[in-house]
Amino acid sequence: MYGMLLESIQHFVQLEYGEEVWQRTLILSECKHIVFNTHQVYSDHIMGSLATSLATITSKSYESFMIFFGRCFVRFFSNYGYDATIKATGRYFTDFLDSVDNIHSRFRISYPKMQSPSMYLAEVDINGCVLVYRSLRQGLTYYVMGQLDEIANEFFNLKLETTVVSTQNHLSNGKNATIVKLRLNFDNSQYMASRQNEAASIDRHLAPFSCDLLFELFPFAVLFNPVMTIVGCGGKLVEVAGGKEKLLGKYVTTYFKLRRPKGICFSWKNAFYLKSVMFEIEVLRVELMKSRADETGKNEEKADCDCLGDDLSNGGNRDIEIDGKSISPYTSRRDSQPGLRNILLKGQMLYLKDINGIIFLCSPVVNDITELPDQGLYLNDLNPHGLSKEMVLAGWQNSSRLQLIFDKAEQRASELENNYSLLNTWKRRGDDLLYSMMPRAVADRLRAGQSPLSTCESFDAVTVMFCELVGFNSSTVQDAMELVSTMNAVYSCFDSLVDTFNVYKVETVGQIYMAVSGAPERQKKHAQNIANVSLCMVKHVRQLQVPSGTKVDVRIGVHSGPVVAGVVGIKVPRYCFFGDTVNTASRMQSSSELGMVHISESTKKLLPKEQYILRNRGKVKLKGKGDVNTYWIFENIYNDEEYVETY
Known part of the structure; x- marks a missing residue:
């Protein structure tokens, strides 16, 4: 986790419990870090160790401190101006809950190593909603509950009551993921009324138009039917695949892998009911290359709806030959091979009633201009009507400056940590010298100001x-x-x-x-x-x-x-x-x-x-x-x- 989370804990523990309690907490938790750098990545177990130590010192519960840590983080990041993002998300608390994944996605530019959880709304009613939270980290459920409670209270003026409905563990890519269903009770009447008014005001007499227009606006879009076969795709996606015949009629799970929302199957039902949730789908470039190299390949098998993290079995484990080189699909799937790196598409599922299909309106996720060659893309491949090009170019122009700022911040944090260590060393030497001149009890009275x-x-x-x-x-x-x-x-x-x-x-x-x-x-x-x-x-x-x-x-x-x-x-x-x-x-x-x-x-x-x-x-x-x-x-x-x- 990034140091900002631990910074917030240090700041508010010192503020509300005092410096002495914080120092005792560091010693009891065996934490070797005196200060935390905002953009430095730390071990996940530090937060749990701090909560356990504070619970021991204060005789309070571990869960209460995890909730306290969550509230501290919300209060702390407001000092950085991140509260403006939450306030601008939507008019209602439910709008914010529906956009949490989008907020995490926006912050990946500043925090590229962030392993954010996945959240989506399963049910919404007048008395609140049911939120599904999934994370590869263990023991942070109460931390999230504290964040939600502070956001509801500070930004939306709501009294929130949160209860854990169910908790289960799920094995994903060899890692144990936690899936928690939370019931959030709050006054949701205004949001439900706005949804009803919005539904009543929709003009249902728009003139029909061709799907080709959507594919022109979203050149990486994918259209599939209820049996999860591809019936249409955008022009740029066709270029990546090497021809429309490579995609049409194939099962969507053959060449596409669901990344977000986490913990669900890539199925028609989930795509239909979670159409308001941001989806991230990975284009499996190696599978496409294998289909090109093996024209006499095996018959396509219908991919079952395995949960996130299960490997697709179609195509086998055979190496493929590209430019005279034999490349393993597992090594090239993640490695930065020129033109072979998987493309991550982010967007929204939209149900088209007239043709009974779902179209994935999306754009490729490109964090930096240097990623384009690895993905086999160019600037003119990006959505011409969006801000993708501008964001890539702006990120490229500012990356060096930001990197320099981050490096200086890390250097100063390291120097500060070294100075704290030297300060403690000289303070200990000063104490030893003072205690050699007079008794400890007398010296402590003088140091106290007597x-x-x-x-x-x-x-x-x-x-x-x-x-x-x-x-x-x-x-x-x-x-x-x-x-x-x-x-x-x-x-x-x-x-x-x-x-x-x-x-x-x-x-x-x-x-x-x-x-x-x-x-x-x-x-x-x-x-x-x-x-x-x-x-x-x-x-x-x-x-x-x-x-x-x-x-x-x-x-x-x-x-x-x-x-x-x-x-x-x-x-x-x-x-x-x-x-x-x-x-x-x-x-x-x-x-x-x-x-x-x-x-x-x-x-x-x-x-x-x-x-x-x-x-x-x-x-x-x-x-x-x-x-x-x-x-x-x-x-x-x-x-x-x-x-x-x-x-």
């Missing part, structure tokens, strides 16, 4: 740790390089440890590493977290292989108490901690010893007794505190009460 002053908080109980690296000598430049390399290895190890124990790394100043637990996320086990990470630091730093081979050791100090924290700075903002607890923890570190974890009395009271070995160090003089009682802490590998406290 003032930096709002990040200032007081915490009644946290545990602060200072760790000093010991064993460095940087008297030379080489020593300094080794120092940086060694500290990088040690600090990287510490960073992984603090993440494991739910501890926040505050900063590193030279050879001092500071960490806190209990802020900015409050938690009860803050002292236990710091004790665990401190003991792991002592153990890991001794086992760590540093680049310089220098023996590195640490001394750690820990203290618990209240602090105040907040974001400080403009150019390089940091989340900093203030208070006497920070100062005391620093003094505990400076008075510690190598390979030891030095804790205060307040921290000791918060630790579970069965998990650690605590040894009383005795009185230690701290600056500004005097003599205080402190402890050494060790991991209790025995987990036994006997080793808990030693004084």
Whole structure:
């Protein structure tokens, strides 16, 4: 499907549900496209995946979102001016339904790869109509229902009620096609009254005229009788066939294949009752060439009314010889062989009561002037009284300009998609940098627009740790390089440890590493977290292989108490901690010893007794505190009460 359908979904989902829901939908549906290009063709399954994902996110039904998508498309294409085509189709909603196939055919010039469905009216009454919808795509019935409901409401001011009468699957050309019969209930009284007035005003006393006049006006027309044999044809069609005797008296299904309406048989009954529907019939050039090459061919068999997609059996599978070359009918039927490509005729079936026949008034479909040689046609073969020549020439003149515009649009869409990808990459890098400078919760509050002053908080109980690296000598430049390399290895190890124990790394100043637990996320086990990470630091730093081979050791100090924290700075903002607890923890570190974890009395009271070995160090003089009682802490590998406290 073309990107315009998916563009409409993206636009209105973002508009009505928000950007966050759309991003979640893309992730859940595993859609790799960030933006959709209008004229680019995408996989058909994307729409269904988006509807399924939205239904999961919003707890609504899949069908409701498919109806929503259909309405979105109608609202979206109005921005391109396509609503003018619908408004100009007819006075009534039924006129529009009767011309849907014609609308799709007009848009094939702008969207040549469009695989449009086939729709035709089976019944029309004062309360509405029955619409037959056929498509090779699966699961788009509710999407079509949403489109019809929006068109009826917005363009014709009608309240439409749609119900599915029947659904069946049909195998066509190896593909599973869906045929759905829809009952559309709406006020159709004005249309029915206009049809009655039109029928009453027809002048039934026109002078008779010859069918040759119709064949002159429509040189590709075909006239057939109730038994589906050809009784007349236009002059240009005779030239294509190589003579009138090749066509007259032959069954129409021998050399002609029904393309639209889809899902029906090419029979007298359907041609008679669907005379208001646009028909597309394909001229089988290879079958005509075979009849020329084989004058002694087999007797014609009456072709039964197989549905669309069944191969015709007359003539067999034998290759034909053209210009000394053997050509398979199946390869040449679709390939662009000069003068052999099938001709597609589009027009209307008209019943002639006087001769009890149906004439197919049609013109060949030529999208571009380059198709004429492939079909063996010339400009003077086209209908002289129509606009076929002008459309072909105008399309040829504008095709290069349109192609250039489409190429530029696709290029810009690709660039935009790449820019979105780069934007997400740099945004992720920016987030990582921001989260390395301050806690995620605080950073998210600042990104939400809150003032930096709002990040200032007081915490009644946290545990602060200072760790000093010991064993460095940087008297030379080489020593300094080794120092940086060694500290990088040690600090990287510490960073992984603090993440494991739910501890926040505050900063590193030279050879001092500071960490806190209990802020900015409050938690009860803050002292236990710091004790665990401190003991792991002592153990890991001794086992760590540093680049310089220098023996590195640490001394750690820990203290618990209240602090105040907040974001400080403009150019390089940091989340900093203030208070006497920070100062005391620093003094505990400076008075510690190598390979030891030095804790205060307040921290000791918060630790579970069965998990650690605590040894009383005795009185230690701290600056500004005097003599205080402190402890050494060790991991209790025995987990036994006997080793808990030693004084």
